[in-house]
Amino acid sequence: MTRKNASLSLSKTIDRDADVVILGLTAVGGQPTLVGAIGDLEKSYHKAYSTPLRTLALTHGASTTLETAVVLPPTSVRVVVVGLGDADVTAEQLRRAVGAAVRTAMQLPGAEGLKVAVSLELAAPDLIRAAAEGALLGAYEPEVFTSKQDKPKVSTVDVVAAGRGDAREAIDEARVVAEAVCQARDWTNTPPNLLTPALFAEAAKHSLRDQRVSIDVLDEKALEKGGYGGILAVGGGSANRPRLVRMQYAPRGATFHLALVGKGITFDSGGLDIKPAGQMAGMKYDMSGAAAVIAAMQAIAGLGLKIKVTAYAAMAENMPSGTSYRSGDVMTMFDGQTVENYNTDAEGRLVMADAIARAALDEPQLIVDVATLTGACMVALGMRVGGLMASDDVTADRLLDAAEAGGEEFWQLPITEEIRSQLDSSVADMRSGGKNRFGGALAAGAFLHRFVPEKIAWGHLDIAGPANNEDSAFGCTPKGGTGVAVRTLVALARQLSS
Ligand code: BES
Ligand code: ZN
Ligand code: ZN
DSSP, X not given: OOOOOOEEEEESSOOTTOSEEEEEEEEETTEEEEESOHHHHHHHHTSOOHHHHHHHHHHTTOOSSTTOEEEOSOOSSEEEEXXXXXXXXXXXXXXXXXXXXXXXXXXXXXXXSEEEEEEEEEOSHHHHHHHHHHHHHHTOOOOOOOSSOOOOSEEEEEEEEOOOHHHHHHHHHHHHXXXXXXXXXXXXXXXXXXXXXXXXXXXXXXXXXXXXXXXXXXXXHHHHHHTOHHHHHHHTTOSSOOEEEEEEEOOTTOOOEEEEEEEEEEEEOOTTSOXXXXXHTTGGGGGHHHHHHHHHHHHHHHHTOSSEEEEEEEEEEEOXXXXXXXXXXXXXXXXXXXXXXXXXXXXXXXXXXXXXXXXHHTOOSEEEEEEOOOHHHHHHHOSSOEEEEESSHHHHHHHHHHHHHHTOOEEEOOOOHHHHHTTOOSSSSEESSOXXXXXXXXXXXXXXXXTSXXXXXXXXXXXXXXXXXOSOOBTTBOSEEOOTTHHHHHHHHHHHOO
């Protein structure tokens, strides 16, 4: 399960060995204008590239529209021209455009081990970083479990830009972040029989082995001893026993303490309240929150950010059997509160509640949880936007800023008093769900909030929609697991670091 990502470098000129050169097309004063080191191409191939390239780009349909990329007819080097839009390009537009261009290059016949040069006349470090991230994220290929391993389509990405120190730093940061996102994607894409809670916990340990991150894995015995009633109830139906992984990164000089909590249901059958087959099919993705949190830890430590981060990944498999928990069961959670179980398919909030309550014991200033929590959130916001709920608007704004900086989309949803009151129970401290399916994402958020002590700020990211892209690839997002939330969490840690 160790991936070989494309290597990333920074050069001042386009290398003569490049197999593919990515150029941009923008509009200056209404005139289509090629962006990139055309001069380098002319030097290397002794041709006047500029005019024919511009004509070719236009006749082959490359437009300044974002994310449209075309391959020009064979010249000495294969040139992919991608639209950059006609206004000043933003970091996220660049990520998407470069991602789309790299994916276009990967579709070239015989594409294997390509050396890709990205030449877009970039100077600002945050744009260089975005282009590099977009290229590596676009070059991602999901692992295949065939006996014959294919070679990666892209072997190197070279960003052509003025090579000052801050540009080099931007490239290094892009590499760390993109590798973490690809790691999260790999875990999400792994078949559920190959990523049970125990195997997932081992994989987390392996991925953090070179980082200054301490990691403890609580197995089922430790969970019983600790009184993790939610995780044990959810994991009770499966022969693959649950785990709680605790990770901590505590660099010297850190002043802020952030806690991250991720949902790691390695397969969600629904349990006794079993899902129909069509809805169960994608449920290996139900561990995407945990994948994002572990991968974010890897990146935060890899970047050496000055912030203390404690992360929890709650791992269990939700299965129907004679040892399953039931609807109507009353569970005692880690913090001693009791919960009347509403539906065994609302399992995510139970494992998250235990992990959030445990995180609170570490007394962080802020807890952020990430979970593929509700189908209702997908109904509300579609497949590409995640839901965001928070204890207060300052925290919500912090997360929205981080999402924007990372190039991910979240939308704030309210947790209303009426929804909170739907969790009242006559037999326990609370019910695990609302009275009906309306506002289901909010009810789940309201439930989690009950496990956060008042003095700790809290944010909740429901990634049920954007964690898994069932359509074809777009921008720098592949089909399948997307690694969503990693970039937001890393940007948040960056913003809170000293
Ligand atoms: N893992 C699902 C949520 C989900 C659904 C994620 C579709 C991705 C795609 C979660 O555990 C679940 O089943 N939630 C139920 C809750 C309901 C029973 C209150 C849902 O959303 O239907
Ligand atoms: Zn479920
Ligand atoms: Zn679930």
